[in-house]
Amino acid sequence: MAGSPLYVHAMLGLGILMMLIFLHVYFAPYARLRRAVAAQDWPAGGKALAQIRMLVGINTVIGLLTIAIASGGRYLIV
Helix, strand or coil, X not given: CCCCCHHHHHHHHHHHHHHHHHXXXXXXXXXXXXXXXXXXXXXXXXXXXXXXXXXXXXXXXXXXXXXXXXXXXXXXXX
């Protein structure tokens, strides 16, 4: 990896960030959502779902940025 271009490192870093966000979603707000639904605590479930939606949206934007870097990285980042 030491000889790889900067855009490859950027894609790797963004991919790791996306994995960390996914793991956070799965182990924190999704677990709260499951508990809230099991207890039929709909306001708490809605709050957890709103947090999941926000984090998935952030992950989507990061994914699109990663695609842009992969497509034009050699031309954009030296």
